Amino acid sequence: MSLDLPLVFTVLMGVSILAYVVLDGYDLGVGMLMPAADAAQQETMVASIGPFWDANETWLVLGVGILLVAFPVAHGFVLGYLYLPVVAMLIGLMLRGVAFEFRIKAVGWHRELWNWLFWFGSFLASFAQGFMLGRYITGFEAGFDYFLFSVMTGASVCGGYVLLGATWLVLRTDGALHDKALAWARWGLLWIALGVALVSLATPLLSETVRHKWFDFPATAPLMLLPLATGAAWLWVWVATGRLKRKAIAADWAPFAGAVAIFTLAFAGLAYSLFPYIVMDKLTIWRAAAHPSSLKVVLAGALVVLPLILAYTFVSYRIFRGKVSAPLYH
Amino acid sequence: MDGSEALFLARAQFGLNIGFHILFPTITLALAWLLVFFRVRYAQTRDPDWLATYTLWVKVFALTFAMGVVSGIVMSFQFGTNWPGFMRAVGNVAGPLLAYEVLTAFFLEATFLGVMLFGMNRVPSWLHVLSTVLVAVGTSLSAFWILALNSWMQTPAGHVFEEGVLIAGDWIEVIFNPSFPYRFTHMMIASGLTAAFVVAGLSAWRLLRAPDDRAARRTLRVGVVVAAVLAPVQILVGDLHGLNTLKHQPAKIAGIEAIWKTERGAPLVLFAIPDAQQQRNRWAIEVPKLGSLILAHDADAEIKGIDAFAPDAPPVAPIFFAFRIMVGVGVAMLALAWSGLWWLRGGRAAPRWLLWAFAGFTFSGWIATLAGWIVTEIGRQPWLVTGVLRTADAVGAISGAQLGASLTAYVLTYALMLVAYVVVLTHLAGAGTAGAPAGVADTRAEAVHA
Numbered sequence: 001m002s003l004d005l006p007l008v009f010t011v012l013m014g015v016s017i018l019a020y021v022v023l024d025g026y027d028l029g030v031g032m033l034m035p036a037a038d039a040a041q042q043e044t045m046v047a048s049i050g051p052f053w054d055a056n057e058t059w060l061v062l063g064v065g066i067l068l069v070a071f072p073v074a075h076g077f078v079l080g081y082l083y084l085p086v087v088a089m090l091i092g093l094m095l096r097g098v099a100f101e102f103r104i105k106a107v108g109w110h111r112e113l114w115n116w117l118f119w120f121g122s123f124l125a126s127f128a129q130g131f132m133l134g135r136y137i138t139g140f141e142a143g144f145d146y147f148l149f150s151v152m153t154g155a156s157v158c159g160g161y162v163l164l165g166a167t168w169l170v171l172r173t174d175g176a177l178h179d180k181a182l183a184w185a186r187w188g189l190l191w192i193a194l195g196v197a198l199v200s201l202a203t204p205l206l207s208e209t210v211r212h213k214w215f216d217f218p219a220t221a222p223l224m225l226l227p228l229a230t231g232a233a234w235l236w237v238w239v240a241t242g243r244l245k246r247k248a249i250a251a252d253w254a255p256f257a258g259a260v261a262i263f264t265l266a267f268a269g270l271a272y273s274l275f276p277y278i279v280m281d282k283l284t285i286w287r288a289a290a291h292p293s294s295l296k297v298v299l300a301g302a303l304v305v306l307p308l309i310l311a312y313t314f315v316s317y318r319i320f321r322g323k324v325s326a327p328l329y330h
Numbered sequence: 331m332d333g334s335e336a337l338f339l340a341r342a343q344f345g346l347n348i349g350f351h352i353l354f355p356t357i358t359l360a361l362a363w364l365l366v367f368f369r370v371r372y373a374q375t376r377d378p379d380w381l382a383t384y385t386l387w388v389k390v391f392a393l394t395f396a397m398g399v400v401s402g403i404v405m406s407f408q409f410g411t412n413w414p415g416f417m418r419a420v421g422n423v424a425g426p427l428l429a430y431e432v433l434t435a436f437f438l439e440a441t442f443l444g445v446m447l448f449g450m451n452r453v454p455s456w457l458h459v460l461s462t463v464l465v466a467v468g469t470s471l472s473a474f475w476i477l478a479l480n481s482w483m484q485t486p487a488g489h490v491f492e493e494g495v496l497i498a499g500d501w502i503e504v505i506f507n508p509s510f511p512y513r514f515t516h517m518m519i520a521s522g523l524t525a526a527f528v529v530a531g532l533s534a535w536r537l538l539r540a541p542d543d544r545a546a547r548r549t550l551r552v553g554v555v556v557a558a559v560l561a562p563v564q565i566l567v568g569d570l571h572g573l574n575t576l577k578h579q580p581a582k583i584a585g586i587e588a589i590w591k592t593e594r595g596a597p598l599v600l601f602a603i604p605d606a607q608q609q610r611n612r613w614a615i616e617v618p619k620l621g622s623l624i625l626a627h628d629a630d631a632e633i634k635g636i637d638a639f640a641p642d643a644p645p646v647a648p649i650f651f652a653f654r655i656m657v658g659v660g661v662a663m664l665a666l667a668w669s670g671l672w673w674l675r676g677g678r679a680a681p682r683w684l685l686w687a688f689a690g691f692t693f694s695g696w697i698a699t700l701a702g703w704i705v706t707e708i709g710r711q712p713w714l715v716t717g718v719l720r721t722a723d724a725v726g727a728i729s730g731a732q733l734g735a736s737l738t739a740y741v742l743t744y745a746l747m748l749v750a751y752v753v754v755l756t757h758l759a760g761a762g763t764a765g766a767p768a769g770v771a772d773t774r775a776e777a778v779h780a
Contacts, residue, residue: 050444050447050448051444051445051447051448051449052444054395054396054399054440054443054444055437055440055441055444057399057403057440058432058436058437058440060403061402061403061406061432061436062432062433062436062437064406064407065406065428065429065432066429067410068406068409068410068417068421068425068428069421069425069426069428069429070425072410072414072417072418072421072425073418075410075414075417076410076411076414076417076418076726079407079410079411080410080411080414080726080727080728083411083728083732083736084732084735084736086407086411087736087739087740090403090404090407091739091740091743093400093403094400094401094403094404094743094747095743097396097399097400098393098396098397098400098747098750098751100396101392101393101396102393102750102754105389105393105754105757105758106754290421290422290425291422291492291495291497293422293497293498294421294422294423294425294426294497294498297426297498297501298425298426298429298430301426301429301430301433301434302429302433305433305434306433309433309437309438309441312437312438312441312442313437313441316441316442316444316445319445319449319452319453320444320448320449320452
């Protein structure tokens with residue numbers, strides 16, 4: 001049996017992008033929530049993502065790297081269409097990344113400036129990612145209505161990342177910040193509900209391919225489990241945040257787990273809609289794939305190295321587990 | 331908007347990004363190993379001064395590393411957006427090399443950087459030392475893969491064509507292509523020199539304000555010794571690299587030496603204004619036959635001129651001048667490092683003029699490194715991959731307006747980042763290790779605790 005290499009790399013790329021969205025999603029979300037907290041809480045928030053943000057961002061490099069290496073034609077095509085939002089995202093990520101370092105070392109109004117840029121960078125990167133999602137799933141169609149749709153998906157991804165960031169803070173902090181984060185999580189939930197609903201309605205309406213995939217009998221019945229499960233995860237987070245607020249339960253991990261489930265399920269739905277296209281209705285993964293010889297070489301390396309990466313990532317999260325308290329250097 | 335303008339903008343933008351990016355890995359690549367030295371010395375001696383030194387330089391490292399990471403992510407996108415033809419033509423070789431860099435280096439350094447920065451009080455000492463080592467290994471691996479790719483673009487080897495598609499025939503030959511060992515060594519030493527001057531320069535800056543700072547006196551000495559050892563080695567390696575280039579990319583050498591016409595007993599052009607229109611040098615100051623002697627180690631050897639390669643020859647003026655800037659700065663670095671060694675002999679305190687000189691030379695490695703990269707990259711033109719792919723054939727379809735707008739945004743962002751970087755670095759150095767009293771690890775290590 002010969003291995004379907006493009007398919008394998010599609011799965012690898014999907015996993016990398018999902019890992020990126022969830023992992024960098026929570027730290028971008030924390031960045032966006034900064035203005036809603038007081039100065040001491042801001043230090044705790046930054047401390048909660050400090051050891052991780054850099055490695056989290058590396059999943060983006062891996063995802064884009066796989067796109068570049070395994071599907072070079074699609075890389076040029078997709079990123080060519082998304083050129084300006086990509087530039088906006090990169091500038092956002094740059095500002096966020098260096099602001100993280102600069103704000104720690106700065107004093108006075110410099111520190112305020114970098115705090116502000118930390119928020120702005122997180123927001124710009126998140127919004128640009130959501131905007132790109134909107135452009136991507138509508139096949140890069142031109143027109144004001146499509147533009148508006150992408151603005152909505154941009155806002156929804158910001159809301160989704162706020163949900164991840166807030167539930168991360170529920171998990172990692174205590175006291176007043178913990179309670180604030182519970183309230184933020186619910187705002188994030190409302191935004192992500194809007195976003196998921198919007199995308200779920202728009203894609204079948206816009207694309208015949210997607211409509212057939214979801215609504216042709218008899219596939220529809222089992223497929224409906226996906227939106228049902230997403231709804232259940234959504235409800236789970238809503239209920240869990242409520243109970244945590246009333247101190248009825250102590251499972252601080254529950255909202256974050258639910259948020260990750262929402263993202264994973266929504267991602268799975270999108271992946272199902274698109275497959276086997278890498279550019280909607282235009283380019284399949286097999287036509288976009290690189291030469292098998294280079295795919296094999298990369299796959300061999302990935303099979304050896306990825307388990308190691310997962311192992312030491314796990315170790316790093318173990319080392320820094322538990323609640324973060326306010327820093328001592330104040 | 332014609333094609334040449336889009337090509338110019340795509341090159342300007344990519345050149346700006348890669349030129350900005352390279353500043354930071356050039357420091358972190360070697361600084362990571364200096365941190366290993368500081369960390370191991372502390373583990374051995376338990377001397378609080380070593381801890382304070384480590385703590386200070388870890389902050390410099392973290393800042394520099396972040397600058398490198400964020401500007402590096404831009405590169406991973408621009409390979410596709412600015413040069414789609416590059417991946418189309420040689421992606422089967424370039425892709426796996428880039429993928430191995432991400433897989434073996436990026437995750438390793440990013441993850442253990444977290445442990446190194448924030449984990450000192452959370453993990454056993456051996457694990458913290460190991461994390462510091464793994465960060466250094468990660469940065470060096472990253473340099474290994476990216477320089478393998480760059481060298482392959484300069485002197486491609488090990489590839490075959492299968493039904494018109496370029497693929498790797500022998501990966502060992504691809505990676506260890508003819509110029510790779512020289513370029514890798516040259517770059518690693520360049521990083522060593524750059525980091526050594528940053529360490530010496532910032533320590534000197536501190537000593538100008540606090541002459542009795544013991545930790546700064548020690549790091550000044552470390553920087554000076556490393557620089558004094560590496561500078562002459564670099565000149566030797568540079569010469570070998572030059573001979574290698576003469577063999578594999580003679581057009582680049584013709585440009586560097588501003589030799590327009592093939593001749594025996596070529597002179598060494600010390601200074602001139604190369605005139606591309608008339609294919610000759612104006613106001614040239616030359617030493618007869620020395621060019622042949624240096625390049626071929628034979629005073630009467632024939633050296634091929636630009637005329638032998640035209641029209642596939644690089645532009646002469648930029649690489650001629652960049653090469654002289656690189657060598658000039660390199661020689662000045664050697665002179666200063668050796669003077670430093672003399673004045674600091676036997677534990678003497680440095681005179682103030684010497685401290686000023688080192689402070690002034692803090693970022694001298696940046697100038698030499700950038701000049702060196704200009705020589706090697708512009709010297710490869712008009713090729714993107716020598717003999718395989720022309721730069722003009724790899725450019726994408728991004729419109730000039732989009733390129734122009736994004737170029738402006740990048741320039742503004744980079745200017746802000748660079749100014750902030752230099753200001754914060756001087757500020758950190760000026761405060762010295764005073765901000766980190768003995769016994770307390772990185773203040774931020776305290777930020778996260780159980």
